[in-house]
Amino acid sequence: MEDIIIGILNELRPEFDFTQQVDFIGEGMLDSFDIVNLVTALDERFAVSIDGMDILPENFSSVNAITALLLKNGAQS
Amino acid sequence: MNLTFHDKTITGILTLLPAKEVKFEDEMENYNFSIAKSLKLKMAMGYNTHRIFDENVCTSDLCAFGMNHLFEKDLLRKEEIDALILVTQSPDYFMPPTSNVIQGKLGLKNDIFCMDINQGCAGFLIGLIQAFMLLEQESINKVVLLNADILSRKVSKSDRNSNPLTGDAASVTIIEKNTSKNTIYGFLKMDGTGHDALIIPAGGFRMPSTPETAKMKEDAAGNFRSLDNLVMKGDDVFNFVQREVPPMVEQLLQKAGVSKEEVDFYMFHQPNKFMLNKLADKLGVPRDKMPSNIVENFGNASGVTIPTAISFNLGDKLIRESYLICLAGFGVGLTWASLLMRIEHLKFNEIIKY
Numbered sequence: 198m199e200d201i202i203i204g205i206l207n208e209l210r211p212e213f214d215f216t217q218q219v220d221f222i223g224e225g226m227l228d229s230f231d232i233v234n235l236v237t238a239l240d241e242r243f244a245v246s247i248d249g250m251d252i253l254p255e256n257f258s259s260v261n262a263i264t265a266l267l268l269k270n271g272a273q274s
Numbered sequence: 275m276n277l278t279f280h281d282k283t284i285t286g287i288l289t290l291l292p293a294k295e296v297k298f299e300d301e302m303e304n305y306n307f308s309i310a311k312s313l314k315l316k317m318a319m320g321y322n323t324h325r326i327f328d329e330n331v332c333t334s335d336l337c338a339f340g341m342n343h344l345f346e347k348d349l350l351r352k353e354e355i356d357a358l359i360l361v362t363q364s365p366d367y368f369m370p371p372t373s374n375v376i377q378g379k380l381g382l383k384n385d386i387f388c389m390d391i392n393q394g395c396a397g398f399l400i401g402l403i404q405a406f407m408l409l410e411q412e413s414i415n416k417v418v419l420l421n422a423d424i425l426s427r428k429v430s431k432s433d434r435n436s437n438p439l440t441g442d443a444a445s446v447t448i449i450e451k452n453t454s455k456n457t458i459y460g461f462l463k464m465d466g467t468g469h470d471a472l473i474i475p476a477g478g479f480r481m482p483s484t485p486e487t488a489k490m491k492e493d494a495a496g497n498f499r500s501l502d503n504l505v506m507k508g509d510d511v512f513n514f515v516q517r518e519v520p521p522m523v524e525q526l527l528q529k530a531g532v533s534k535e536e537v538d539f540y541m542f543h544q545p546n547k548f549m550l551n552k553l554a555d556k557l558g559v560p561r562d563k564m565p566s567n568i569v570e571n572f573g574n575a576s577g578v579t580i581p582t583a584i585s586f587n588l589g590d591k592l593i594r595e596s597y598l599i600c601l602a603g604f605g606v607g608l609t610w611a612s613l614l615m616r617i618e619h620l621k622f623n624e625i626i627k628y
Contacts, residue, residue, distance in 0.1 A: 230434075
């Protein structure tokens with residue numbers, strides 16, 4: 198799952214290294230429009246619909262946070 | 275608050291859309307973002323075509339044009355109109371009310387109640403609720419609800435948050451007394467502490483427009499706008515909608531004793547495709563029951579998106595058929611409202627161009 202997430206992130210923002218242990222939001226690697234694109238891609242790739250209430254910056258701050266978000270919303274690991 | 279109305283119905287909807295189309299691709303160079311990133315957003319948000327009225331057109335022109343169309347086709351008669359409600363954020367003047375201007379322009383009778391309401395995204399719902407309340411009066415039998423907005427003129431062309439989504443439009447809805455025995459259920463809430471989530475900061479008495487307010491400045495996301503422009507806190511609005519709208523709709527249906535499956539269509543305000551799809555999924559409503567195709571075809575014209583969605587998606591079907599429809603509007607104010615009502619056998623339900 199993590200590799201797929203990193204692949205989607207790289208496609209969205211190829212200028213950044215998403216394997217780094219940094220806060221993607223705090224470091225400006227993802228903005229709110231990136232999150233819209235990311236959610237759309239994750240929904241499609243993992244056949245889920247991430248709950249709108251979960252679309253909060255902290256849930257996209259790292260690969261681990263995104264993984265937890267996907268699992269919470271029913272994605273298969 | 276919960277609301278209930280009896281013996282009232284919508285008998286016709288006319289939507290006016292601008293003939294002038296603007297394509298997202300033609301405006302991408304105005305934005306401070308890469309082409310690739312903008313194109314990805316196009317799909318998710320429903321950026322495609324938005325329609326805008328010419329610079330010299332004002333709200334009263336649109337409303338008069340729509341009503342004259344109905345007079346000419348004998349779908350509406352001047353002497354029948356007991357009340358004229360205009361919901362707009364784009365009035366012709368600060369004073370007088372634009373509804374009075376329209377009444378004078380059309381030569382409507384003096385024995386009439388004219389009213390302007392400053393509301394936005396929930397404007398169709400607020401207008402209907404006001405119409406239903408007016409129809410409680412013995413002397414009021416037919417209300418014309420006008421929704422019109424020309425907000426494209428208040429949006430910065432370099433604001434990718436708002437410009438690609440913003441459209442202009444107007445609608446004329448006729449509401450009358452009837453004896454169908456159908457109950458209309460409603461729900462309404464407001465939260466003025468969030469009034470700055472969608473705002474045009476300058477131009478009113480609080481902050482008059484000056485050369486200083488007209489200066490373009492870059493925001494943290496890279497958009498350029500001035501204080502004279504509309505500004506939307508997109509994240510706040512998104513979170514507010516996802517938090518408040520699903521429980522509102524659940525509560526409305528519960529009060530009416532109606533299951534989600536029994537509702538034929540969910541005609542909701544359309545800020546963007548992404549937000550609508552998330553609402554449909556959260557409510558467990560099939561996406562084809564909640565059309566989200568207005569922004570991509572015409573743009574978000576604030577209070578006019580719901581009548582546009584009804585005219586565009588149901589058209590003549592609503593002349594022949596009867597549907598149980600859940601309406602919901604949410605945004606500027608903050609305001610959120612919903613209505614569950616049967617809409618059936620309309621005299622007209624069409625789109626015309628201006």
